[in-house]
Amino acid sequence: MKNKKLVLAARPNPAISTEIFRLEEKQLSSLSDGQLLIKNHYLSVDPAMRGWVTDMPNYIPPVEIGTVMRSFAVGEVVESKHSDYAVGDFVYGLFGWQEFAVSDGFDVERKVNPDDGPLSINLHVLGMTGATAWFGLTEIGDPKHGETVVVSTAAGAVGSMVGQIAKARGCRTVGITGSDEKAVRCLNEFGYDAVLNYKTATDLAGDLTKACPDGVDVYFDNVSGPITDAVMNQFNIGARMTVCGVIGISPEHVNGPRVSRTMLVKRAKMQGFLIFDHMHRLSEAVAGLLPLYKAGKLSFSEEIFEGLSSAPRGLESLLAGTNQGKVIVKL
Numbered sequence: 001m002k003n004k005k006l007v008l009a010a011r012p013n014p015a016i017s018t019e020i021f022r023l024e025e026k027q028l029s030s031l032s033d034g035q036l037l038i039k040n041h042y043l044s045v046d047p048a049m050r051g052w053v054t055d056m057p058n059y060i061p062p063v064e065i066g067t068v069m070r071s072f073a074v075g076e077v078v079e080s081k082h083s084d085y086a087v088g089d090f091v092y093g094l095f096g097w098q099e100f101a102v103s104d105g106f107d108v109e110r111k112v113n114p115d116d117g118p119l120s121i122n123l124h125v126l127g128m129t130g131a132t133a134w135f136g137l138t139e140i141g142d143p144k145h146g147e148t149v150v151v152s153t154a155a156g157a158v159g160s161m162v163g164q165i166a167k168a169r170g171c172r173t174v175g176i177t178g179s180d181e182k183a184v185r186c187l188n189e190f191g192y193d194a195v196l197n198y199k200t201a202t203d204l205a206g207d208l209t210k211a212c213p214d215g216v217d218v219y220f221d222n223v224s225g226p227i228t229d230a231v232m233n234q235f236n237i238g239a240r241m242t243v244c245g246v247i248g249i250s251p252e253h254v255n256g257p258r259v260s261r262t263m264l265v266k267r268a269k270m271q272g273f274l275i276f277d278h279m280h281r282l283s284e285a286v287a288g289l290l291p292l293y294k295a296g297k298l299s300f301s302e303e304i305f306e307g308l309s310s311a312p313r314g315l316e317s318l319l320a321g322t323n324q325g326k327v328i329v330k331l
Contacts, residue, residue: 005098018312036082038101040075044123045314045327068096124326131285133161136273140242145170147217155182157326239268301325
């Protein structure tokens with residue numbers, strides 16, 4: 001049996017493009033004892049990939065040149081010599097941008113119950129995306145009923161989940177996004193109380209003051225940069241800030257005011273968050289998210305790219321901000 005896979009062929013120079021990936025086809029080897037063969041059905045495309053393909057210092061080693069592009073995926077066990085997995089089981093884990101994955105079980109995050117919903121939701125609502133929103137908001141942000149929660153990239157896969165979880169906890173939710181179309185979706189689909197388009201705002205600080213008349217208690221930061229500077233000026237005493245993404249700043253040129261005085265005067269808490277520190281607790285997040293999903297309190301949208309070769313285009317769309325929902329590759 002042959003396996004098609006997308007490997008990283010080169011580092012970004014400087015931008016990520018489809019040219020840095022190469023499609024390869026190789027023969028699959030026979031399974032050894034303790035291994036299983038997974039047929040991927042859906043592949044994930046995530047903002048974190050921007051960091052994974054560079055060779056700059058990061059929280060996880062970069063994808064090596066010539067190896068399969070790192071990616072979460074959901075698939076079906078089609079052959080097994082592993083005692084914990086049977087043919088027909090559905091699993092979620094880091095299986096990469098490829099049609100088939102040979103695993104020893106170490107990269108399997110959890111078994112998937114097909115009755116929970118469409119298989120693809122395990123890549124976002126019930127996967128890394130949902131867990132990022134759940135743990136980053138509930139454990140660091142710790143929102144209380146009646147507090148104001150601000151979310152950057154509010155229409156994104158993570159941001160939209162954060163807003164809805166906060167809303168379910170009785171908070172006022174304010175989203176920041178980059179287009180009028182996404183702002184409408186934030187209001188109509190994700191239930192935000194107010195939404196700001198930072199690209200068209202002439203006075204973002206003033207708009208934030210109007211949208212957050214009682215100040216900001218929790219900020220879920222997916223971007224950093226000038227947007228975050230503006231939000232922090234609205235912090236209440238005891239505000240909590242989850243630092244989940246820094247896509248709004250260049251790794252080579254980190255500028256902006258020092259935050260020490262704001263953190264001191266507001267007695268605020270700012271904490272970095274990496275989902276890989278919490279993936280061993282994925283079942284806890286699923287236990288919290290699944291009832292919300294079943295109750296219809298978690299709206300989402302998916303942008304599906306068809307076929308393995310379309311994955312790089314999906315990543316380009318995501319990083320350019322032109323996607324309309326969670327970017328997924330269907331095989």
